[in-house]
Amino acid sequence: MLDLVNVSKLFNPGTLDEKVALMNINMKFSPGDFVTVIGSNGAGKSTLMNVISGVMKPDTGEVRIEGSEIQQLPEYRRSRWIGRVFQDPMAGTAPRMSIEENLAMAYTRGKKRGFGWGVTTSKRNLFREQLQRLGIGLENRLSAKVGLLSGGERQALSLLMATFTKPQILLLDEHTAALDPSRAELITQLTEDIVSELRLTTLMVTHNMEQAIRLGNRLIMMNKGRIILDIPEERKQSLTVSQLLGEFERISGQQLSDDRIVLG
Numbered sequence: 001m002l003d004l005v006n007v008s009k010l011f012n013p014g015t016l017d018e019k020v021a022l023m024n025i026n027m028k029f030s031p032g033d034f035v036t037v038i039g040s041n042g043a044g045k046s047t048l049m050n051v052i053s054g055v056m057k058p059d060t061g062e063v064r065i066e067g068s069e070i071q072q073l074p075e076y077r078r079s080r081w082i083g084r085v086f087q088d089p090m091a092g093t094a095p096r097m098s099i100e101e102n103l104a105m106a107y108t109r110g111k112k113r114g115f116g117w118g119v120t121t122s123k124r125n126l127f128r129e130q131l132q133r134l135g136i137g138l139e140n141r142l143s144a145k146v147g148l149l150s151g152g153e154r155q156a157l158s159l160l161m162a163t164f165t166k167p168q169i170l171l172l173d174e175h176t177a178a179l180d181p182s183r184a185e186l187i188t189q190l191t192e193d194i195v196s197e198l199r200l201t202t203l204m205v206t207h208n209m210e211q212a213i214r215l216g217n218r219l220i221m222m223n224k225g226r227i228i229l230d231i232p233e234e235r236k237q238s239l240t241v242s243q244l245l246g247e248f249e250r251i252s253g254q255q256l257s258d259d260r261i262v263l264g
């Protein structure tokens with residue numbers, strides 16, 4: 001479904017400040033794969049997301065969706081296949097616009113011209129119905145400005161917006177990291193529900209080791225631009241946080257250095 005073939009990305013190549021962000025990444029993701037992504041600081045996790053979503057192009061290699069190469073397509077052209085939620089709850093929404101205006105914008109994503117941003121009665125009913133599924137009362141606040149919502153409410157809305165038009169791929173970039181534990185748990189639960197209902201191929205970057213083990217059906221670990229560990233579901237089920245950290249040390253020869261690491 002999503003294939004990365006020999007993908008590499010260097011920053012400031014040939015200078016003293018050269019940084020290897022991705023080095024010869026080869027990965028295949030099957031439909032419905034829910035992959036958690038962990039790694040040390042600067043391992044290349046965000047660059048991986050950026051290269052898939054089209055924020056940046058790889059220096060070499062291919063990004064394929066269902067066999068078609070997309071690495072040269074700009075981000076907006078990929079948005080019909082790819083939804084993304086960022087760590088910053090403000091990143092995926094327009095704070096000065098209302099909830100329904102934000103949803104109307106998400107609704108037109110990837111659609112041909114002619115689908116306006118206008119909020120018709122039928123769209124409003126659809127938005128209300130979708131918001132109801134989040135279970136936090138946003139369906140009664142359609143005209144509230146998004147900038148006035150709490151971080152958890154905005155992140156729930158971002159998640160809904162990213163998946164509104166049923167993309168095939170969902171990229172989650174530490175999307176619960178800025179929330180307090182109870183809100184983070186709510187967003188995690190919503191994520192699991194939406195991912196399984198829509199059968200989205202999902203990559204989720206997290207610094208929470210326990211979450212990386214508990215969620216999804218596959219775990220990948222990155223270090224210095226490479227995938228150093230790819231753990232399938234069967235092994236992941238019995239894995240512990242200390243085993244995971246031990247594996248990192250064994251393969252990389254160093255301790256996991258991550259200033260945002262959460263062990264459990």
Ligand SMILES: Nc1ncnc2c1ncn2[C@@H]1O[C@H](COP(=O)(O)OP(=O)(O)OP(=O)(O)O)[C@@H](O)[C@H]1O
Binds near residue numbers: 020041043044045046
């Ligand atoms: N725009 C950029 N310009 C220069 N170097 C960059 C840029 N973006 C990332 N890098 C470098 O590329 C490497 C990979 O960065 P990336 O942000 O992908 O890592 P990460 O795994 O997401 O890190 P973290 O967990 O610390 O956020 C790092 O060495 C980083 O300093």
